[in-house]
Amino acid sequence: MNNYPALIVIAPLLAALFAGLAVWIEDRLSYYIAILGLAVSSFSALKVLIQVIESGTIQYKMAGWDAPVGIEYRIDLLNAMVLLLISGIALFNLIASYKNVEQEISDRKGSFYTIYLLFVTGLLGVTATGDLFNLYVLIEITSLTSYAMVALSDKDRGPLASLNYIFIGVIGASFYLLGVGYLYMKTGSLNMMDVADIIASQHDSSTVLVGFILCMIGVWIKMALFPMHVWLPNAYSYSPVAFSRVVAPLMTKVMVYVMIRLMITVFGFEYIFNTLHLSEAVVWLATIAVLAGGVLALAQDNLKKILAYIIVCEIGYMVGGAWLGNQSGMTGAILHLLNDALMTFALFLGLGNMVYMLGKVKLNNLQGLFSRMPWTMTGFVVAAFSIVGVPPTCGFFSKWYLISGAFEAGAYHFAAALIISSLICAILFFKVFEICFFQSSPDLQGQGHGHKFQVMAEAPVSMLIVSNLVSFSLIVVGVFSGTIVKTIILPFLQGI
Amino acid sequence: MNTILSIKPLLAVLVSLLVIPVLVSSSDRPNVRESWIFIAGTITLLIVLSMLPVILDGNQLALTLFEIAPGASIAFRVDGLGMLFAIVAASLYIVTSIYSIGYMRGLKEHGQTRFVSFFALAISATIGAAFSANLLTLYMFYEILSLATYPLVTHHQDTKSMISGRRYLIFILGTSIGLVLPAMIYCYHVTGTLEFSTAGIFSDQLSKPAATVLLLMFVFGFAKAGIMPFHSWLPAAMVAPTPVSALLHAVAVVKVGVFSIIRVMTGIFGVELLSTYNLGVVVMCIASFTILVGSCIALSQDELKRRLAYSTISQLSYIIFGVALLSPQGLLGGIIHIVMHAFGKITLFFCAGAIFVATGKKYVSQMSGLGKKMPFTFTAFFIGALCVIGLPPSGGFYSKWNLILGTLEAEQSIFMLVLLVSSFLNAFYFLPIVYKGFFEKSNEEDENMPVKIREANLCLVIPLIISAIISIVLFFYPTVFVNLIKVGLAI
Numbered sequence: 001m002n003n004y005p006a007l008i009v010i011a012p013l014l015a016a017l018f019a020g021l022a023v024w025i026e027d028r029l030s031y032y033i034a035i036l037g038l039a040v041s042s043f044s045a046l047k048v049l050i051q052v053i054e055s056g057t058i059q060y061k062m063a064g065w066d067a068p069v070g071i072e073y074r075i076d077l078l079n080a081m082v083l084l085l086i087s088g089i090a091l092f093n094l095i096a097s098y099k100n101v102e103q104e105i106s107d108r109k110g111s112f113y114t115i116y117l118l119f120v121t122g123l124l125g126v127t128a129t130g131d132l133f134n135l136y137v138l139i140e141i142t143s144l145t146s147y148a149m150v151a152l153s154d155k156d157r158g159p160l161a162s163l164n165y166i167f168i169g170v171i172g173a174s175f176y177l178l179g180v181g182y183l184y185m186k187t188g189s190l191n192m193m194d195v196a197d198i199i200a201s202q203h204d205s206s207t208v209l210v211g212f213i214l215c216m217i218g219v220w221i222k223m224a225l226f227p228m229h230v231w232l233p234n235a236y237s238y239s240p241v242a243f244s245r246v247v248a249p250l251m252t253k254v255m256v257y258v259m260i261r262l263m264i265t266v267f268g269f270e271y272i273f274n275t276l277h278l279s280e281a282v283v284w285l286a287t288i289a290v291l292a293g294g295v296l297a298l299a300q301d302n303l304k305k306i307l308a309y310i311i312v313c314e315i316g317y318m319v320g321g322a323w324l325g326n327q328s329g330m331t332g333a334i335l336h337l338l339n340d341a342l343m344t345f346a347l348f349l350g351l352g353n354m355v356y357m358l359g360k361v362k363l364n365n366l367q368g369l370f371s372r373m374p375w376t377m378t379g380f381v382v383a384a385f386s387i388v389g390v391p392p393t394c395g396f397f398s399k400w401y402l403i404s405g406a407f408e409a410g411a412y413h414f415a416a417a418l419i420i421s422s423l424i425c426a427i428l429f430f431k432v433f434e435i436c437f438f439q440s441s442p443d444l445q446g447q448g449h450g451h452k453f454q455v456m457a458e459a460p461v462s463m464l465i466v467s468n469l470v471s472f473s474l475i476v477v478g479v480f481s482g483t484i485v486k487t488i489i490l491p492f493l494q495g496i
Numbered sequence: 497m498n499t500i501l502s503i504k505p506l507l508a509v510l511v512s513l514l515v516i517p518v519l520v521s522s523s524d525r526p527n528v529r530e531s532w533i534f535i536a537g538t539i540t541l542l543i544v545l546s547m548l549p550v551i552l553d554g555n556q557l558a559l560t561l562f563e564i565a566p567g568a569s570i571a572f573r574v575d576g577l578g579m580l581f582a583i584v585a586a587s588l589y590i591v592t593s594i595y596s597i598g599y600m601r602g603l604k605e606h607g608q609t610r611f612v613s614f615f616a617l618a619i620s621a622t623i624g625a626a627f628s629a630n631l632l633t634l635y636m637f638y639e640i641l642s643l644a645t646y647p648l649v650t651h652h653q654d655t656k657s658m659i660s661g662r663r664y665l666i667f668i669l670g671t672s673i674g675l676v677l678p679a680m681i682y683c684y685h686v687t688g689t690l691e692f693s694t695a696g697i698f699s700d701q702l703s704k705p706a707a708t709v710l711l712l713m714f715v716f717g718f719a720k721a722g723i724m725p726f727h728s729w730l731p732a733a734m735v736a737p738t739p740v741s742a743l744l745h746a747v748a749v750v751k752v753g754v755f756s757i758i759r760v761m762t763g764i765f766g767v768e769l770l771s772t773y774n775l776g777v778v779v780m781c782i783a784s785f786t787i788l789v790g791s792c793i794a795l796s797q798d799e800l801k802r803r804l805a806y807s808t809i810s811q812l813s814y815i816i817f818g819v820a821l822l823s824p825q826g827l828l829g830g831i832i833h834i835v836m837h838a839f840g841k842i843t844l845f846f847c848a849g850a851i852f853v854a855t856g857k858k859y860v861s862q863m864s865g866l867g868k869k870m871p872f873t874f875t876a877f878f879i880g881a882l883c884v885i886g887l888p889p890s891g892g893f894y895s896k897w898n899l900i901l902g903t904l905e906a907e908q909s910i911f912m913l914v915l916l917v918s919s920f921l922n923a924f925y926f927l928p929i930v931y932k933g934f935f936e937k938s939n940e941e942d943e944n945m946p947v948k949i950r951e952a953n954l955c956l957v958i959p960l961i962i963s964a965i966i967s968i969v970l971f972f973y974p975t976v977f978v979n980l981i982k983v984g985l986a987i
Contacts, residue, residue, distance in 0.1 A: 389673070390643065391636035397564055400681060407685040415678060422673050430665055437650070438658045479570065482563040 004044040004051070005060040005073050008083055009124045011040040012090075016117035023110025031101075034113045035094055041124065042087040049080040053487060057495075059130070072191060074130030077492040078264075078334065082127045082257050085338060086250055089345050090120040096466035097242035100352055104240045105152060112152065116243065119145035123254050132180045132266070133190045135258065136173065139222065142254075143169045146247055150239040161234040168221060168231040176218030182211030183266075196266050203275045212267055212276075216259065223255035225319055226289035229312045236311070237304035241348075241355045244304070249344035252311055253337050256318045260333065263322060273325040283409075286320030287417040289313070294424035303354070303361040306428060307347055310387060313421055314340045320414050321402045327493060329405025334489050335481060336398035342474055343386040343395055349467035350380030353459035369436035372457050375464050377436060379471035384429040386474045389422045394478035401485075500550065502557040505572035505627040508543040508582065511536050512620035516613045523609035530597055533612055537590040540623065544582045551579045552976075554983050558629060567689035570636065573629030576984025577762075577831065580977055581755050582626040584838045585748050589619050591959045595846055596739035598955025602853040605737060611651060615740075617644040622748040625755065631680050631690040631764060634756055635672070638718070642668045645749055648740045649733045660732040667719050667729035675717030679710050683764060692759055694986055696766020704773045707765070711775055714760045715782065720753025721816065722809040724786045731805040738849030741801060746808055746841035751834055754815045758831065761819055762985060771822050777908070779820035784914040786813040791921035798859050800848045803925060804841065810918060811837045811884060817911070818899050824987040826902025831981050832974065833895035839967045840883025840892050846960035847877040854952035860929055867933030869950045872957055874933040876964035881926035883967040886919055891970030 015037020019030040052058060052075060060073040075083070094116070105112050122142030129135050147169065151162040184190060186207045187198040202208050224232040232252075236244045263272055273279055293313025300306045318340070321333030353376040354361050354369070370377050386393035399418060406415035458464065477484070515536035522528045547557055551574060560571040574582075596615070600608050621644055624637035642665075650661035684690055687697045702710070719726035733745055744750075761770060761779070770776050790810030797803040811833070818830015850873045851866065852858050867874035879890060886896030896915065903912040951957050970977075981987075 385643065389677075390639045391632070392570065400564070400568075403678065403681045404685055407682060415681075419674060419678055422677075423670060426665070426669055426673065430662075434658060434662075437647075438653050438655075479562045482565060482569070485565070 003060075004047045005058055005075055005128060006062070007044040008041050008048065008087065009121055009128055011044065012037045012087075012117045012124065013121045016114050016121060019117060020110055020114035023113075027109060030110050030113045031094075031098060034117055035091070037117060038087060038091040038094055038120065041120075042084070042091050045080070045084040045087045048075055049084050052077055052080040071134050072130040073128045074193070075128060076495070077488045078260070079127045079257070081338065081488050082254070083124060085341055086120065086123050086127060086254065089249055089341060090116075090123075090246055092466050092470060093242070093246045093345070093349075096349060096352065096463045097245070099460050099463065100240070100242040100356055103356060104242070108152060112149075112240070112242070115145045115148050115152070116246070119149065119243075120246070123250055126254055127257060130192045131190050132183065132192060132195065136177050136180060139176070139258075140173055142251065143173060143222075146235070146239075146243075146251065149243045149247070150235050152243075153238055153240045157234070158238045161238040165231045165235040168228075172218050172221030172228075174218070175214050175221065179211045179214030179216075179218060182207050182214060186211065192261075192266050196268060199267060199271065203271055209276070212271075215262055219255055219259045219262070220319070223252045223259065223315055223319075224312055225285070225315050226292045226312055229289075229293070229315075232312060233305050233308035236308045237302065241352045245345065245348040245352050248307070248311060248348050249341040252315055253318075253341045256315065256322075256333070256337055259319070260322055260330075260337075269325070279323045279325045280411075282323040283320050283411050283414050286316045286323065287414050289316030289319065290414075290417040290421045291316075294421045294428075297428055298424060301363050303351060303363065303366065303432065306432070307344070307351060310347075310425065310428070311344060313425075314344070314387075317399075317402060317418065317421075320411075320417075321405060324405045324409040324411060324414070326405050326408045327490075328401050328408055330493060331485055331489050332398050332401030332403075332405050334492075335401055335485060338484070339386070339394040339398045339474075339477065339481075342470065342477060343383050343393075346379060346383035346467065346470045346474060347387070349463070349470055350376050350383060353463050353467055356459050356463065357457055363432065363435055366432065366435050367439040367441040370433075372441070372455070373459065374456065375468060376459055379464075379467040381433070382471040382474055384425075384433075386478070388426045388429065392478045393474045394481060395474070397478055397481040498555045499558050499573075500555055501559060502547070502574075503559060504543055504547050505557060505574050506559055506561070508540055508586075509572075509620050509624045509627065511540045511543065512616040512623070516616050519613050519616065520609060526601075526608065529609065529612065530593070533593045533616065534590065536616065537586070537593055537619075540619070541583075541586040541590060544579070544586045544623070547574055548579060548583070548976075551576060552979055552983060560629075564632065565684075567687075567691070568632045568684055569630065570633050571629040572624075572627045572633070573692070574627050576980040576982070577755070577758065578626040578628070578984075580831070580980040580984070581751065581834060582623050584751075584835050585619065585622045585626065588743055588747050588838060588842055588963070591962055592739050592743040592842070594955055595742065595849070595959040596737075598953050599737060599739050599849055599853060602953060602956065603737075605651070607651065607653075610647060611737070614644050614647050615743075618648065618744060618748060622752055625752045628759075630692060631683070631760070634759060635676060635680060638676075638720070638752060638756060639669075639672060641749060641752055642672065642720075645740075645744055648744065649736045651737055651740070652735065657735045660735045663732040664729045667726050671717045671719040671726055675713040679713035679717060682710065690764075692763030694762065694766065696769050697764055698766070698769060702769075707769065707773050708775060708778065711761075711765060711770075711779070714764075715757055715779060715816070718753045718756040718760075720749050721757050722750055722753065722786070722790075722812050723782060723816065724789060724809070727786065727790070727809045730809055731802050734799075734801040734805050738801070738845060738852065741805075742842050742845035742849065745805065746845050747838045750808060750812055751838065754812050754834065757816055758819050762827075767822050767827075776820045776822040776906075780817055780908070780911060783813040783817040783820060784911060786810060787817065787914055787918045788921075791918050791925070795921060795925045797925075798861055800851070800858055800860050800863075800929070801845070803860065804844055804848060807884060807922065807925065808837075808841060810922075811841065814895070814899065814915075814918075817914075818895075818902055821899075821902045821906040821908065821911075823902050823906040824985075825898050825905045827985055827987060828978065828981055829895050829898025829900075829902050831985075832898065832977055833892075835974075835977050836883060836891035836895045836967075836970060839963050839970060840880045840890065843876050843880030843960055843963040843967060844884065846956070846963060847873050847880065850952040850956040850960060853956060854950060860932070863929060864932050864936035865938030867930070867935075870933075870952070872951055872961060874930060876960045877933070878930045879964040879967055881930060885922040885926060889971045890967050891974065892967075893971060894974050
């Protein structure tokens with residue numbers, strides 16, 4: 001047995017310790033240590049994914065203790081994919097972040113890198129673990145680090161947003177912990193597989209039911225499912241941009257992963273769809289979330305906020321897809337988890353470039369952006385079209401599966417919500433593009449050829465390369481979505 | 497019929513796409529940039545033409561790129577219909593490129609590199625749509641085309657173009673996402689495939705009401721075809737520079753819409769299912785309404801480009817009308833109108849642009865006496881008008897003739913009236929312009945002054961002469977296109 005599964009999580013954890021210390025020696029050193037830690041983690045995640053595809057689920061026992069006593073890492077196709085996604089996004093974001101960090105929080109770089117790495121460690125741990133309580137601990141690690149990070153930004157409203165975030169975050173975590181407590185009461189175990197085995201014969205127990213509902217509510221609060229979303233827009237828009245770029249695509253998606261994990265591995269389809277009959281209500285909730293997220297996004301005048309509300313809307317996609325109760329819906333939800341992480345990342349990368357060059361990203365600051373930052377905008381446009389769902393970008397294909405699933409389940413309202421939200425997103429982004437394209441910024445004009453033109457002022461190359469690379473990957477992932485479904489998602493769904 | 501694996505359709509799509517980085521990198525050397533456009537355009541046309549003999553022999557070329565889900569892939573298949581459309585688009589692209597050099601430089605437009613780049617992208621998407629093997633691929637290229645055209649429509653970047661751009665997006669994107677996408681996924685949900693086949697993909701899964709709703713979602717959803725009430729983006733889009741109006745809003749974009757409807761009717765539903773459920777008549781009524789109302793509105797337009805736009809709206813519905821007849825002659829007449837109308841209407845647009853560049857005039861009422869100053873332009877305009885009205889000796893006659901025969905064949909002779917009335921209306925809104933040009937005296941000029949010929953520059957005049965000549969040639973030699981349709985539809 002090799003140690004790659006452990007290395008995925010341990011490498012960034014160790015790097016976090018050293019990065020904090022290294023700042024006393026040399027500023028840049030902590031940056032390099034962080035990069036190294038995440039590179040090792042991504043490489044291990046890639047190795048693990050290949051290994052899982054080739055030879056099936058990996059069980060890794062921490063320090064050799066057997067489950068259910070010891071903590072077990074259980075990596076199957078689903079979390080192998082998510083692990084690679086997290087470590088990859090964290091790594092690429094860090095590469096693009098150097099200049100942002102320099103600009104925004106130059107006096108606290110050491111703490112930034114340490115907290116950043118701890119946050120990523122937490123996410124990776126949440127994804128890898130096969131233990132319900134360990135999951136709680138790791139969720140708290142990610143949450144605590146992100147509270148710190150939101151507070152770290154020296155914007156006036158950072159501390160307030162952070163406080164708000166803490167309150168709701170703690171409530172969410174408590175719900176989950178309480179739910180785990182109920183499950184422990186009934187089963188006496190915390191290992192997911194073990195709990196699942198015991199629950200299988202306890203389907204009519206009300207303790208399990210309460211445990212299930214509490215866990216779900218906790219997870220929904222954490223993933224900002226409407227109407228439990230109020231903390232998200234402020235928390236994401238007031239944190240340092242280098243951090244919001246990683247928390248926005250990953251945090252909510254990891255919580256979606258946790259929901260799917262609980263649904264599939266711990267409670268099982270049989271229990272959720274045939275015993276509980278909750279799915280119709282949850283799909284309605286998701287429908288409302290999709291529409292509300294879109295409508296709220298329309299009301300914003302700050303690009304960061306718009307993107308934050310789009311996340312709220314996209315969460316509805318995945319929750320709805322997972323709860324449709326058929327294979328297409330679940331496939332769509334999992335595929336959308338991957339796609340949405342990538343597209344949100346691409347959007348926030350573009351946003352990061354804009355913040356770096358413009359400072360503020362209120363909509364009326366974005367005048368003439370197509371001429372000022374053509375490369376940033378190219379990437380941003382591709383990502384926006386992916387959110388809208390224009391083929392061949394990846395957003396289209398997951399939407400395809402989700403709508404198919406909705407038709408299959410007869411949930412026409414959910415299908416309608418998906419279509420309407422596509423239209424709303426199109427309006428949203430073209431509202432932005434119109435400002436960038438038709439209005440020219442008065443302070444950045446040059447003279448030549450008889451009429452005025454906009455001077456180009458692009459973000460640094462390191463940021464541009466990453467943002468355009470990620471946007472390009474949206475198309476690549478899109479055209480290969482058939483392959484991803486065939487090699488990862490379907491075998492995973494059939495394996496249970 | 498054989499299906500041959502071939503990479504050529506992919507190449508035809510890629511050429512115009514791959515030339516974009518080259519165009520961007522040579523943005524400060526306009527002549528180099530323009531020669532690249534020609535090279536790309538010529539290569540595209542040659543690749544398309546190289547497939548022609550194989551297709552005429554009754555074979556098909558196919559290539560599957562990516563499988564997205566079982567039965568839904570991104571794939572190309574070249575058949576007679578796709579070939580016909582691709583030839584028209586690719587050949588007119590070259591002509592339009594010459595024209596757009598003259599036009600854009602003549603007016604010293606800004607952002608020319610952006611303009612030619614998105615133009616190339618639009619052509620790439622058009623060829624892609626022509627060669628699509630299934631509805632998913634077609635939808636993909638349809639959407640890419642919508643988005644690639646937006647910066648062309650709004651090229652002037654002023655308030656007027658912003659408002660037109662908005663209207664363009666709301667109608668085009670709104671309908672494709674709001675109507676076509678759910679209809680397409682529903683088809684896939686019911687049948688598990690989206691592959692075009694002449695027998696249709698439904699066996700007996702659809703009841704008549706469901707089929708009607710689906711068909712209407714498609715017919716209205718592909719709003720590029722300009723079927724009323726989703727037509728008003730097209731007149732609005734006339735704010736674009738004239739080469740865009742000429743190639744995209746008389747040929748490529750609008751006909752991708754029509755082509756998509758044809759594909760859905762002949763390849764997804766299948767002629768048989770449509771006639772069983774008697775759905776042809778439904779579509780024919782919608783099309784007739786658009787034909788007549790479009791022609792009437794065209795009569796009242798004073799701005800030449802808007803008059804042409806409304807004429808396009810009504811002419812596009814001729815094509816839908818012909819296909820909805822569901823009889824061999826009707827299908828032939830409708831589909832060949834894609835070709836005939838393309839050459840006729842692009843000539844008219846070229847003339848409108850040439851008049852604008854040479855004299856700055858864009859209203860019909862200002863055009864008295866211009867024919868003597870611009871004899872070539874106005875002669876070409878006359879020929880283009882003949883072609884659109886459907887009079888010999890122009891290609892338009894051939895399609896109208898077949899459409900009329902089609903109504904008789906389908907025993908829908910009442911609809912023949914629509915065609916006849918509309919032809920009269922066409923004559924009423926086009927011929928006065930020619931009359932004004934040649935025979936009315938301009939009030940600005942002194943009668944005794946000898947009239948000097950003042951045509952627009954050569955880059956503008958040559959393309960319109962070429963397209964006018966082709967409009968006439970097509971009257972005598974429509975055979976290639978007729979055969980392509982017969983091969984494509986097995987009629």
